[in-house]
Amino acid sequence: MGNEKEALKAGIEQGTYKWVGTRPIRPDGADKVTGRAAFGADLDLPGMVTGTVLRSPHAHARIRSIDTSAARALPGVLAVVTGADFPELPNEVAAGGEAPINFRHISENVIARAKVLYDGHAVAAVAATSAEIAAEALSRIKVDYEVLPHVIDVLDAMREDAPVLHEGLITNGVEPAPTKASNIAGRVEFAMGDVAQGFAEAEIIIERSYTTAAVHQGYIEPHACVASVTADGAATIWCSSQGQFMVREFCSKVLSMDIGNIRVTPAEIGGGFGGKTTVYLEPLAVALAQRSGRPVHMVMTRSEVFRASGPTSGTHVHIKLGAKRDGSFVAGEMELKYQAGAFPGSPAFLGGMTGFSCYEIPHAKAVCWDVVSNRPKCAAYRAPGAPMASFGVESAIDELAQQLNMDPLELRLKNAAKTGTRTIYGPKFLEIGYAETLQAAKAHPHWSAPLGPNQGRGIASGFWFNIGGQSSAAVHVNENGSVSVVTGNPDIGGSRASMAIMAAEVLGMDLDQVKPVIGDTGQIAYSFLTGGSRVTFATGMAVVQAAENVVEQLRQRAAKLWKIDVEHVIWRDGAAHCTKADEAARAPLSLAEIAHQAGRTGGPISGGVSINAAGAGPGFGTHICDVEVDPETGGVKVLRYTAIQDVGRAIHPSYVEGQLQGGAVQGIGWALNEEYVYDAKGRLQNAGFLDYRMPVCSDLPMIDTVLVEVPNPAHPYGVRGVGEVPIVPPLAAVANAVSRAAGLRMTDLPLSPPRLLAAIDGAKAAG
Amino acid sequence: MAKHHVTTTVNRQPVELLCDTSETLLDVLRDELGLTGSKEGCGSGDCGACSVLMDGRLVCACLVLAVEATGHEITTIEGIAEGNTLHPIQQQFLEDAALQCGICTPGFVVAAKALLDRNPDPTETEVRFWLAGNLCRCTGYDKIVRAVLTAAAKMREEAVHG
DSSP states (O other), X not given: OHHHHHHHHHHHHHTOOSSTTOOOOOTTHHHHHHTOSOBTTOOOOTTOEEEEEEEOSSSSEEEEEEEOHHHHTSTTEEEEEEGGGSOOOOOOEEOOSSSOEEHHHHHHHHSOSXXXXXXXXXXXXXXXXXXXXXXXXXXXXXXXXXXXXOOOSHHHHTSTTSOOSOTTXXXXXXXXXXXXXXXXXXXXXXXXXOHHHHHHHOSEEEEEEEEXXXXXXXXXXXXXXXXXXXXXXXXXXXXXXXXXXXXXHHHHXXXXXXXXXXEEEEOBOOOOTTTTSSOSSHHHHHHHHHHHSSOEEEEOOHHHHHHHSOEEOOEEEEEEEEEOTTSOEEEEEEEEEEEEESSSOOSHHHHXXXXXXXXXXXXXXXXXXEEEOSSOOOOOOSSTTHHHHHHHHHHHHHHHHHHHTOOHHHHHHHHBXXXXXXXXXXXXXXXXXXXXXXXXXXXXXXXXXXXXXXXXXXXXXXXXXXXXXXXEEEEEEOXXXXXXXXXXXXXXXXXXXXXXXXXXXXXXXXXXXXXXXXXXXXXXXXXXOSOTTOIXXXXXXXXXXXXXXXXXXXXXXXXXXHTSOGGGEEEETTEEEEOOGGGTTSOOEEHHHHHHTHHHHTSOOEEEEEEEEOOOOOEEEEEEEEEEEOTTTOOEEEEEEEEEEEOSOOSSHHHHHHHHHHHHHHHHHHHHTOOOOBOTXXXXXXXXXXHHOOOOGGGOOOEEEXXXXXXXXXXXXXXOOOSSGGGSSHHHHHHHHHHHHHTSOOOBSOOOHHHHHHHHHHHHHTO | OOOEEEEEEETTEEEEEEEOTTOBHHHIIIIISOOTTSXXXXXXXXXXXXXXXXXXXXXXXXXXXXXGGTTXXXXXXXXXXXXXXXXXXXXXXXXXXXXXXXXXXXXHHHHHHHHHHHOSSOOHHHHHHHGGGSOOSSSTTHHHHHHHHHHHHHHHHHHHHO
């Protein structure tokens, strides 16, 4: 095994791969450009009916009663459910993949019980024979609300006199534990060294507060599902999600059903970015299907997606950074206050773990607050929690560079984390490529290109852990020697292509003979969801091992056919070769020939592997952004953008570049335009694409990419996760560019024209 | 309420259907005709995922009432390829990896075809403004714009050399 690893590593260095690193057409491509690919809303079953949700018009209210009788009496209405139809779950925290999960909160978010906690919170659901009848039924449900005072802003929610969302919520992580309920769900602290000593050694200190707005993942496909329940109680769910096994587990909890009685088939997923790592409609659809005896089809409107599915936290971030005159960082401190939405569980702690991790800082501390308020429960969004903390840190570094009159790239390079650097959350980094991204940025023509009037250039870096975890893969050899590769992870951005490439590489066969398949929960063993930038790493590792297992079997079958010992058979270029001295002239046995004779040598050839992949390689990226500011309007135009990242090894470079480009543009939207806007009554004012205003094609330049490859030694081909890192740097890269162009330090996102114009005019007035 | 009888042409085939007054062209394409390649991302004409051609003109099917299709020729994503031969735009999207999740892709392909039918040699800026009505959240648009420009160049080449 050791030798094989060495050989693979040698392969990485010499670039001797046949498929890894090439750019073939993706296996699912033709269906996606012709409209045949079936997404969450596209399934049609005989007898299928429509499910619709009644949602709260109030930010915070007690439900005194719900009268569904008039709705039930309407012809065409087949079932109505409310919170009373769902079991009460214990208030306990279970281990999740990236963050702990409290199923009581998941359940109460799926459908409200005693109180509604945000505008859009589900209150009841109806199944009816048509969408018109379902809509009419919703209008006939009478909910008696006692409207309560509400709170939207994170700092307001932390005040002593704030309206309390959860009467039993006692702050976790504070000693001694408070005796009174509040909206502060938890406090977490990370620290290394002694920050007081560190700041005493500092010769210059930058200290500032920053804010970011709540933003939505913005996937173009609304949440959608179909559920069907047979007379004996077995449920089948077809839905778009980031994990069919996650949907099965969450539904089993929320509905108190046996996991073995639920089968989930993954539809094609039309974007997720973390936002489809939980359930909203699925338990409602199952409950309606149980009661109606019909398959129930549910699709959110875009307004429902904005009002009731997970955005990520708006935040208040305070940063203090101390350095020597030569630019060496000596101390860093951050306090993070993150909106969790209506239930605890913001990614504040992940902000605390990642914010300083690009740098060697001897004394560092991060205090992270998780705060509930009357907003939708936040869901994961691409590197959850990291972009906001990083925005503060990378802005402070830019300001430090300005005050020290240093090049901001050189300042980062001087302090860059490297192999052996200790992180604030404990472990030391193994092989990482952060400094390499800075070197690549320095060498890129973008970094030295001239700028015009009102233009500015920003640079910022970002870090994300990346994860591994539980994955399964099966490689089946067909009768003609072609191969099926079955995995349990929805393909959200081209992962079928990388699975096929890795299998073809191991088997030494033609790529077009490898067909990747995403199995349902009954067809492949458990796999943790598609998230954490884990699929190409962890599921890819399972595919490689399953393919290696098949190679072993192929060698044995060849040995059997040749009637020689398996030691004398090697696998090369998709065929068995005999190495026995006196028989070396034997013609190789191809995969097709061995497959064809499988019935004579022991039966079908198939390899299945389930692993818990360890050793995910941390990811680092550095982005450069040029903007032009219009001093008359406060408008910002992004002129040029370059995203550089250590990707370990790009299995299919086009889709890796695509991750960098897409993440960068989501970050640009976060920096410049996107935000949740609430009115005085706590109702979301911009629950549509027109008013939420994500970046469109004409807002942007090309997004240049540089793939730095510092292989991850824990993966057979050197893969690191790549999907999440690219959304970490853009917030500060854009803000630093705008700050330099306008000659003002901009600390509050989004940098929308009115905000920037007010800052420019304010600075003018101040002279 | 009585349904409306609509006679129209979809992807070069004559179609008859019954619909309610409030039903959109997108509703009937997806629910009555089984043409689910046109996607509903917003229902308000903001995302372009339901882009179709109406007598060659680019429209959002969610903003057209089904009854308005009467007597017109509708082309959906399902009608862009010739049988199993992909349109050059579709082929270029594949070669340039111009899609990730693929939900917006049908709308982009239809919108790009509408552009190149009118303007076979657009600039990058013209492509970006023409496609500004189509949202993509995965790609950052870079590879989409490149694919459209490359497809346009290949189609011009084809037109000259046949």
